[in-house]
Amino acid sequence: MARAAAKRESADFRRQSLIEAAADCLADKGVAGTSVRTICARAGVSPGLLRHYFEGIGDLIAATYRDVTERVSRSLAAAEGEAGPEPRQRLIAFVTASFRPPIADPKLLATWLAFWSLVNTRPAIAAIHGETYRGYREGLERLLAGCGLDPAEVRPAAIALTALVDGLWLELSLDPSTFTPAEASAIAVRWVDNWLGPLQTAC
Template identity: 85%
Template sequence: MARAASTRESADFRRQSLIEATAACLAEHGAAGTSVRTICARAGVSPGLLRHYFDGIDDLIAVTYRDVTDRVSATLREAGEAAGPEPRARLIAFVTASFRPPIADPALLATWLAFWSLVKTRPAIAAIHGETYRGYREELEPLLAGCGLTIAQARPAAIALTALVDGLWLELSLDPSTFTPAEASAMAVRWVDSLLERPL
């Protein structure tokens, strides 16, 4: 049993190493420059190992996108939960976590841009993209409802807030000299407070 568990852990490690190598290659080379060769060279494995764990490079890129989005979602969720029981505090913590590491990270931006470039041409990436943004809004809606918005008000508010956070995160990641993470958070907080006073 111990040997089987060790083998499984080793397989999981190798699989995760390929996922992390793919994210790094996408950040460094973009989607067009990411290949089986570059990924395997980065991971230090043979191309055959990639095909052992994944159904080719398209499958690996899709799995990598899901892995990255899952980690981002977990970070946001943990930030909200750590803020305590007060609804507004949880909402603010969830929103402003996007402006701090590990989410506010140039390497993550580069990887994310590579994924975005594939949304219109890769159905699997498009599906994950849709699930991710729907999931983010579905996390926001009960937080907004907890602050007094009705269900009907929470949906458009979540859509607008998602767009605001994405825009601030993108600009902050592209050019940190434009404004600071603290300023991004302050802008988001002011917008949230205005929204809660006068829902869309």
């Protein structure tokens, strides 16, 4: 039993090392410079091992995208959880977490841009992209509804806030000298206050 568990753990480690190597290659070299050879060299394994865990490089890149999105989701959830029970503070924490590490990170941006470039050509990537966007928006919808926002306004508010956060995160990750994380957070908080209006006192 112990040997089987150790073997499974070792297999999980090797699979994860390939995912992390793929993310590093995409960040450093982009899609064009990422291949089975470059990924395996980064992971320190033979090229044949990739086929043992993945159907091919496309399957590995999709698994890498999912892994990256799950890490971001965990960071957002942790920020929300640490904000305590007050609904508005949970919303603010969820929104502003994107302006701090590990989400506000030039390396993460480079990896994300590589994934985005594949959305229109890789159905698996498009599916993960759709799930990710939907999950983030639904998280905002839940938090906005918890602050008492009119149900008819929840969805458009979540869409608009998602676009605002994406734009601020993108610019902050591209050039941190443009504005500070604190300024990005203040902009997002002001937007939330303006949208909630008099309802913010009930949150």
